[in-house]
Amino acid sequence: MWFMQPFDMLRVFLILTVSAMAILTIPDFDVRADAIDDILERQRKSEHPDTVDLIASARAGAPAAQAFVGQALIEGRFGVVDVNLGAELLEKAARSGYAVAASDLAFLHKYGRGVPKDIAKATYWYEKAYEAGGICAALELAYISQAAKPYDGNRAVPWFEKCAVGGLRVCQERLAYLYLHGRDIPRDYAKSLRWLLEAVKPPDYSGGLARLAALQTLIGVQFENGLGISRNVPEAIEWYTRAAEADDSDAQYALGRLYEAGIDVPRDVGRGVEFFNAAASAGDVRAQYRLALAYERGVAVPRDRTLALKWLILALADRGPMSDQDAQLLGPFPRSLARTQRDEAERDLVRLKSELNSDQISAAESL
16 A cells, blocks of 8 residues: 555554454444544545545454554644544554554653653553553563663563563563673673573574674673683684674684683684784774784784884773773673773883884874
8 A cells, every 4th residue: 555664564454354343343432433534535535545444444443443543643644644633543442452552652652742741651551562462562661660760770670571581682682781780680690691592592683793793792701701601611712703703893802812822722822813903903902902912022923013002002092991990890891901901001102112213103103
C-alpha cells in the first residue's frame, strides 16, 4: 500500500486475521465514531481507497486496526493529523490488551507527543504492554527507572533482566556491563560473562561489527583474568583474535601484550609488536607507549629513536592519566596510562629529546 513502511506489513496481516471476528462481535466503542466516519468518507473519495478496510476494521473494534489507524492519524498518513483521535484509538486498543498500542501510547505520554507529558502514565502503559507480551516495553521501563529522581539504579535492574531473559541483546549487553563494573548492583563476573556470551550468540548480531568486537574483547578479558570462570588464556586469545580481526584496538593491544610476554602462548615478540602497531595506529595509548619502547630499544623492529619519540608524543597527548588507585580498581579494563606509567613515559620523553638533535625532534613531531 502506498503509505506503508515495511514494518507496517505485520500489522496489516494481524488486522486482516482479526477484523472479521471484530465485525461479527462489535464491542462497546466509545471513541468518536463520527470522526472515524469522516475519515472513512474522505478515504473512499481519495486516490487511495485501499485504506478503507483498515479504517472500517478500526471502527468495528479490531485492536490491531485501531492501533494502526491511531498511529497513522498521529503521523498524518491519511492526509490529516488528528493526535487526539489517534491517541483515543491507541488507548482503546491498549485496553483490549494489544501490546503494540500500549507501547505506542506510552511513547506519546513519555515524550508529550500530542498529549501532556506524563511519566506515570507512560510507565503504566509500558507495564501493560509488557504484560501483553511486548518485551521491548521492559527496556523502556528500565530506562524510565534509571532516569527517575532520586536516582536509584537498582530499580532498573529487574527490567533489564526481564528483557535480557526475553532475548533482547541490548538488554543482555547492558546487564553484562552492570555486573562487570558493579554499577548499581554488586559486581558479579559470572553473571557478566553469562550475559556477554548470550549477547554475542549467532546467527546474527544487530549491533554492528564494532560493537560485537567490543563484547568479544570483554569475554576475552574475563577468560584471560579468570573473572567468573577458570582462567583460560587460549580461550581468551580466541575471543581476542575474533575481535582484533574486526579492528578492535583493545583486543589488538591484549594480543600484543600476550605474545610479547609469552603468557600461556609461545613467545613471539614480532607478532606482539605487530599487534601493538595496529592498536597504536587506531589511537590506543597503551599500545603507543609499548610501541615507543620497542622502537627505542630495537625490539622486533629496527631501532628508530625518531619513531620512538613520535609514539611517546602521541601517547602523552592523551587525556590525563588515571590515578594508580583507579587503575587498580579497573583491573584489566583501563584504556589510559596509569600515573606511574605516564610518569615513566614523560621521563623517557625528556631523555629522548635531550639525546636527539633538532631535526630528529622536528621529524618526530611531524610524523
